[in-house]
Amino acid sequence: xxxxxxxxxxxxxxxxxxxxxxxxxxxxxxxxxxxxxxxxxxxxxxxxxxxxxxxxxxxxxxxxxxxxxxxxxxxxxxxxxxxxxxxxxxxxxxxxxxxxxxxxxxxxxxxxxxxxxxxxxxxxxxxxxxxxxxxxxxxxxxxxxxxxxxxxxxxxxxxxxxxxxxxxxxxxxxxxxxxxxxxxxxxxxxxxxxxxxxxxxxxxxxxxxxxxxxxxxxxxxxxxxxxxxxxxxxxxxxxxxxxxxxxxxxxxxxxxxxxxxxxxxxxxxxxxxxxxxxxxxxxxxxxxxxxxxxxxxxxxxxxxxxxxxxxxxxxxxxxxxxxxxxxxxxxxxxx
Amino acid sequence: xxxxxxxxxxxxxxxxxxxxxxxxxxxxxxxxxxxxxxxxxxxxxxxxxxxxxxxxxxxxxxxxxxxxxxxxxxxxxxxxxxxxxxxxxxxxxxxxxxxxxxxxxxxxxxxxxxxxxxxxxxxxxxxxxxxxxxxxxxxxxxxxxxxxxxxxxxxxxxxxxxxxxxxxxxxxxxxxxxxxxxxxxxxxxxxxxxxxxxxxxxxxxxxxxxxxxxxxxxxxxxxxxxxxxxxxxxxxxxxxxxxxxxxxxxxxxxxxxxxxxxxxxxxxxxxxxxxxxxxxxxxxxxxxxxxxxxxxxxxxxxxxxxxxxxxxxxxxxxxxxxxxxxxxxxxxxxx
Numbered sequence: 001x002x003x004x005x006x007x008x009x010x011x012x013x014x015x016x017x018x019x020x021x022x023x024x025x026x027x028x029x030x031x032x033x034x035x036x037x038x039x040x041x042x043x044x045x046x047x048x049x050x051x052x053x054x055x056x057x058x059x060x061x062x063x064x065x066x067x068x069x070x071x072x073x074x075x076x077x078x079x080x081x082x083x084x085x086x087x088x089x090x091x092x093x094x095x096x097x098x099x100x101x102x103x104x105x106x107x108x109x110x111x112x113x114x115x116x117x118x119x120x121x122x123x124x125x126x127x128x129x130x131x132x133x134x135x136x137x138x139x140x141x142x143x144x145x146x147x148x149x150x151x152x153x154x155x156x157x158x159x160x161x162x163x164x165x166x167x168x169x170x171x172x173x174x175x176x177x178x179x180x181x182x183x184x185x186x187x188x189x190x191x192x193x194x195x196x197x198x199x200x201x202x203x204x205x206x207x208x209x210x211x212x213x214x215x216x217x218x219x220x221x222x223x224x225x226x227x228x229x230x231x232x233x234x235x236x237x238x239x240x241x242x243x244x245x246x247x248x249x250x251x252x253x254x255x256x257x258x259x260x261x262x263x264x265x266x267x268x269x270x271x272x273x274x275x276x277x278x279x280x281x282x283x284x285x286x287x288x289x290x291x292x293x294x295x296x297x298x299x300x301x302x303x304x305x306x307x308x309x310x311x312x313x314x315x316x317x318x319x320x321x322x323x324x325x326x327x328x329x330x331x332x333x334x335x
Numbered sequence: 336x337x338x339x340x341x342x343x344x345x346x347x348x349x350x351x352x353x354x355x356x357x358x359x360x361x362x363x364x365x366x367x368x369x370x371x372x373x374x375x376x377x378x379x380x381x382x383x384x385x386x387x388x389x390x391x392x393x394x395x396x397x398x399x400x401x402x403x404x405x406x407x408x409x410x411x412x413x414x415x416x417x418x419x420x421x422x423x424x425x426x427x428x429x430x431x432x433x434x435x436x437x438x439x440x441x442x443x444x445x446x447x448x449x450x451x452x453x454x455x456x457x458x459x460x461x462x463x464x465x466x467x468x469x470x471x472x473x474x475x476x477x478x479x480x481x482x483x484x485x486x487x488x489x490x491x492x493x494x495x496x497x498x499x500x501x502x503x504x505x506x507x508x509x510x511x512x513x514x515x516x517x518x519x520x521x522x523x524x525x526x527x528x529x530x531x532x533x534x535x536x537x538x539x540x541x542x543x544x545x546x547x548x549x550x551x552x553x554x555x556x557x558x559x560x561x562x563x564x565x566x567x568x569x570x571x572x573x574x575x576x577x578x579x580x581x582x583x584x585x586x587x588x589x590x591x592x593x594x595x596x597x598x599x600x601x602x603x604x605x606x607x608x609x610x611x612x613x614x615x616x617x618x619x620x621x622x623x624x625x626x627x628x629x630x631x632x633x634x635x636x637x638x639x640x641x642x643x644x645x646x647x648x649x650x651x652x653x654x655x656x657x658x659x660x661x662x663x664x665x666x667x668x669x670x
Contacts, residue, residue, distance in 0.1 A: 027362060034377075037376075038373065041369060041372075041373070042363065042369075042452035042454060043453075043454055043455075044452075102639055103636070105636070106640075115450070115630055115636065117378070117631065118632070118638075118639045119377060119378055277449070295450055297362060297450050297452030297453070298449060298450045301450065301452070302449075304453045305440030305445075
C-alpha cells in the first residue's frame, strides 16, 4: 500500500524534506498557530506538533502532559509558579487562561531559544484549529506529523489509549485530512491502537536510546517508549515489524548502519531535532529523507547551499494533488 | 511640532522599540513582502526598508543601486553573473524577471545569514505594494522608516533629487501614510529636499563614521554621506541643525557621550544594525530609543528577559490611533 503522506516525507536524489518542529520553535513560540503559519509561509509544509488530551477530552497542541512552566504564563503575566498542573486535570476552557507566546529566559529551557519572537495574546491551540486551517485550499501542500503524547499515568490504560486515538482520528477524518496525516509517537502501544483503529493512516515511530541525555527542560520520552537497551535486533527491523512506515530517531542516536538498514527495509527516515549546522550536514551526508528542525529556514539555507531541494519538482510546480506529487517525485520511484 | 511617527519610534522607561531591518533579513529574504508581513506578525511593526528608483521612475524596495548579485537570481535560477546592472538602467518590468528569495552561500554576504529561509517566486516589491499593504486596517500599527537610496552617479544632480522625492512622497500621500512615515537617508542633500517638499513628514538622519568598516557585501554609504572626519561639533548637533527628528548611527560608532547629547537635543535615537547579543545589551544599557535589527525576535527575546517592552501600553491595548498612542506613552511625556 502506498501512502501519499509518506511519500511527501520521503527524500530522493538531491531531495531532503524539511519538517518544522512544533511549527518553528527557534523563531516563534512552539506549537502556536502563528508558528505553523510561519513555517508553511516559508515552504516548510511538513508540520510536526504534539497532541495531548484535556480533562474534557479536547485534543490540544502542546508538548508536555503538564503545563510547561518555562512557556506558560498565568493571567497576571508571570510564568507558572509551583507544581505544573496536568493537562488532563484541566478543561479546554481553563487552559485558555494561560498565554504561551513568551519563554522564560531564566530557565534552562529558555536559554536554548534566544532568537524566538516574543508575543502576547497567544494561547494553546486545539488540534481542530490547526486541522481547519490546513484544510483550506491555500494550505493544500501541508502534511501533518501528528505526535500523540501519552500521559505516563495513563500509558498502561487500554481504555485511555482507545479514547485518545478515537478522538484524534475522529477530528482528522471530520476535516478530511486522513490522507495528509501521519500518526506519530514514542508510545508503541498507542501506535498499535492507531493501526487497529485507522489502518489507512500510516504510523511513524519515534525512538530515543536510553544512553543519550534528554533535551534540556522537556518531558522525557523514556517513560513511555520501549526500552531498547537489551535489544537483539536493529531498531529499523523492530519498527518495520511493528508496522511503521516512518522511523524517526533522535539525532544523537543515528548511525550509518541503522540508516542503511532502514533504507533497505523501505522505511522513510525523519530525524529529530536537527538544529546545529554540523548535525544538518551529517544528516545530508547520510541521505536521510527528512530533517525535523526548530529552524526550518536554517535547514533550507544549508540544503540550498549544497544543491539540495526540499520540495519535489512536481510539488513546486503547484499543479498537482499530493497523491499526484507523490507519484511523480524522483523519490517515489524508489519505493 | 509633534510627529506621531517619531513618538512611535521613541523609547521610554522600560520601553525600547524594535525595528525590523529590511523586514527581518536574518529570518526571511531582505526587502521582501513576506519579510515585512513576518515582522509585523511578530509585533515588530516598525519597518525599515530601502527605496531605489528604476529607469522608468518606479520606486522599488531594494538596497543597492545595482542588482545585488548574492541575492538576485536570473530567470534560469543562477545567481547574477558578471557586472551587476544598475536599477536605474532597468524598467520595473525588467526587474521582475529576477528572483530575490535566496541568498548565495558562496558569497561573503551569504555567509552572514545562515538562518534565512530560502524561497522561490519572490520578486522585488514596489514601494506601492508595501504602502498598500500597511494601509489596510489590520496593519494600523505599522510605521515606516523609508530609506531613500541615492545612486552615487546622480547624487549631485538636483533634478534627480527632486524627482525621487516627488515620486516617493507622492506615493506615500496617495496611500494616506504620511503620518506614519519617516524619510530616512545617508544623503543629507536628499533629506533637505524631503524637508523642502514635505515639511509634514519627519526626516531621519543615518550616519556612519569613516573609520569603521562597511558591513560585508553591501553598498557603502560613504560615497553619498557627509564626511565627518574633520567635524568640529558632535554629530547629534549637526543632525539637529539639519532639521532631523531621528538620528540613526551605526552600531559600532555609538558612544555614550553622543547618546547623551542626542537625548539632550530631543532627538529620537535608532541604532542600526544591531544583531549580536552583546550589542543588543549595550544598546539597552545606553537606553537608546529603538534597535534596528535583522533579528527582531532576538531583540524582543532579550528585551523581554531584561524586563523591557517594545510596545507602549496604549499601543498594546490596541484601542487607540497612533497619535493617541504617542500622546499617552511614557516616552512622549519626555518631549
